[in-house]
Amino acid sequence: MTSDFAEKVAGEITLSRDPGSTMRKWRDEFGASQHALAESMGVSHSVVSDYESGRRRSPGVAFVKNYVTSLIRMDEENGSPVASRYAPAARAECIIAMEEFPADVPMADFVAAIGGECCDCVLPDKALKGYTIVDSLKAIMTLGSNDYLCLYGWSTERALIFTDVHYGRSPMVAIRAHPLSPAMVVYQKPDNVDPLAIKLSKLEGIPLVSTMMGVPEIIENLKRFEEGIW
Amino acid sequence: MTSDFAEKVAGEITLSRDPGSTMRKWRDEFGASQHALAESMGVSHSVVSDYESGRRRSPGVAFVKNYVTSLIRMDEENGSPVASRYAPAARAECIIAMEEFPADVPMADFVAAIGGECCDCVLPDKALKGYTIVDSLKAIMTLGSNDYLCLYGWSTERALIFTDVHYGRSPMVAIRAHPLSPAMVVYQKPDNVDPLAIKLSKLEGIPLVSTMMGVPEIIENLKRFEEGIW
DNA sequence: ACCGCGTTTCGTCAATCGACGTAACCAGAC
DNA sequence: GTCTGGTTACGTCGATTGACGAAACGCGGT
Numbered sequence: 195m196t197s198d199f200a201e202k203v204a205g206e207i208t209l210s211r212d213p214g215s216t217m218r219k220w221r222d223e224f225g226a227s228q229h230a231l232a233e234s235m236g237v238s239h240s241v242v243s244d245y246e247s248g249r250r251r252s253p254g255v256a257f258v259k260n261y262v263t264s265l266i267r268m269d270e271e272n273g274s275p276v277a278s279r280y281a282p283a284a285r286a287e288c289i290i291a292m293e294e295f296p297a298d299v300p301m302a303d304f305v306a307a308i309g310g311e312c313c314d315c316v317l318p319d320k321a322l323k324g325y326t327i328v329d330s331l332k333a334i335m336t337l338g339s340n341d342y343l344c345l346y347g348w349s350t351e352r353a354l355i356f357t358d359v360h361y362g363r364s365p366m367v368a369i370r371a372h373p374l375s376p377a378m379v380v381y382q383k384p385d386n387v388d389p390l391a392i393k394l395s396k397l398e399g400i401p402l403v404s405t406m407m408g409v410p411e412i413i414e415n416l417k418r419f420e421e422g423i424w
Numbered sequence: 425m426t427s428d429f430a431e432k433v434a435g436e437i438t439l440s441r442d443p444g445s446t447m448r449k450w451r452d453e454f455g456a457s458q459h460a461l462a463e464s465m466g467v468s469h470s471v472v473s474d475y476e477s478g479r480r481r482s483p484g485v486a487f488v489k490n491y492v493t494s495l496i497r498m499d500e501e502n503g504s505p506v507a508s509r510y511a512p513a514a515r516a517e518c519i520i521a522m523e524e525f526p527a528d529v530p531m532a533d534f535v536a537a538i539g540g541e542c543c544d545c546v547l548p549d550k551a552l553k554g555y556t557i558v559d560s561l562k563a564i565m566t567l568g569s570n571d572y573l574c575l576y577g578w579s580t581e582r583a584l585i586f587t588d589v590h591y592g593r594s595p596m597v598a599i600r601a602h603p604l605s606p607a608m609v610v611y612q613k614p615d616n617v618d619p620l621a622i623k624l625s626k627l628e629g630i631p632l633v634s635t636m637m638g639v640p641e642i643i644e645n646l647k648r649f650e651e652g653i654w
Numbered sequence: 655a656c657c658g659c660g661t662t663t664c665g666t667c668a669a670t671c672g673a674c675g676t677a678a679c680c681a682g683a684c
Numbered sequence: 685g686t687c688t689g690g691t692t693a694c695g696t697c698g699a700t701t702g703a704c705g706a707a708a709c710g711c712g713g714t
Binding site for chain 3 (some may be wrong): 457458459469470472473474475477479482558
């Protein structure tokens with residue numbers, strides 16, 4: 195979540211016709227002084243001023259990264275008032291976690307990382323670009339057709355992980371009814387997987403995977419993919 | 425829309441621990457060769473290779489901007505197959521247009537740009553960070569509670585512009601029922617503005633504005649704010 | 655073998671960045 | 685007036701970028 199916001203900020207600075215003033219805009223938004231930010235970045239305050247005033251016309255990405263991550267770290271130390279205001283879309287109740295991978299992750303690696311097993315499916319030789327962990331009950335009770343777009347974030351080529359699934363019919367029915375399809379569906383701790391859900395997954399050509407791993411452990415195990423390590 | 429995607433790509437490159445390989449990842453995603461991209465960028469092909477291989481450890485934002493905008497321009501020349509795959513959330517049916525402003529836009533300037541008039545309200549001395557144009561009928565018929573999060577995109581400090589509004593009661597009722605509030609509500613071409621809608625807007629402290637301007641003209645007039653000009 | 659396409663490596667050099675410290679400016683409070 | 689906090693401007697210099705072109709490499713097809 196926060197990393198999406200960091201990308202937003204960094205991307206805006208990078209693409210701006212005047213990177214300096216865009217940096218200044220964001221620092222003002224975060225309510226930080228040049229001096230405090232400079233300390234956080236580990237540089238002298240006049241460096242920050244030089245960049246914001248436009249003396250450096252094309253700052254290197256290393257500097258921009260330091261600038262942005264420092265602002266966000268400072269925000270987090272105060273409970274993320276700015277970041278949370280800027281990511282309301284990320285706070286849909288049924289979304290527990292949602293991340294993009296910086297590089298494609300082979301499906302087999304993903305399934306292994308979450309201790310998953312295929313439900314009578316064959317994993318295609320494809321890759322995933324991210325995942326979303328969804329609270330199944332809340333999703334079923336609150337999501338309408340266009341809600342599913344939020345689950346996909348930046349890419350449909352992700353794994354949707356439904357938590358606390360008893361038989362798993364409703365998620366597959368809803369997914370099947372929607373024009374967009376995820377690359378993979380994972381049921382977390384199902385009692386039994388409904389045969390109809392398996393049938394539907396095959397009709398849609400979506401690999402269906404189950405795992406008995408807890409959500410915190412799943413999130414922990416997927417962190418290395420987020421950091422581009424495997 | 426596309427600019428959000430460009431920011432996503434640029435942000436990811438900027439924040440990556442290995443910008444070169446992230447650039448390479450995205451170029452592969454777009455299916456472009458180094459040679460074609462180099463031509464599009466106006467540099468020699470070996471420059472692209474030097475960057476992607478990591479010879480330049482901290483590329484300047486000018487180069488990254490050229491790289492990203494060239495990839496996206498090339499994608500657009502082919503009907504945006506990659507960009508549209510990466511922005512499904514942006515294609516919610518009821519959203520006609522949605523943009524963020526690179527710098528705050530004073531409310532008075534925004535209202536003037538869209539030929540708007542206050543419906544018995546006083547414009548606060550505040551600023552907007554973006555806007556969303558919403559098809560009212562589709563929104564009312566299809567949006568659930570969490571849908572409204574999609575309307576807000578990156579910030580609630582935006583103007584929501586509802587099109588084809590007859591009296592404008594439903595949008596205000598729905599907005600009032602939702603935990604998040606926009607900074608401004610605009611009714612486009614209303615027949616008559618419902619007094620109850622005005623009352624609700626005051627209760628919420630949300631300025632209510634009406635305009636008789638057509639959607640294409642509104643979008644055109646707001647472009648200068650997107651480019652940071654006013 | 656040759657050819658075409660795609661990519662990498664590397665030497666080179668002018669231009670710019672990254673970072674420092676110093677000095678100055680501005681505004682508000684006492 | 686002084687002090688504090690916030691910001692800007694600028695000289696300086698080593699390090700790095702931005703860009704070029706030449707040479708080389710790898711792969712598939714003929």
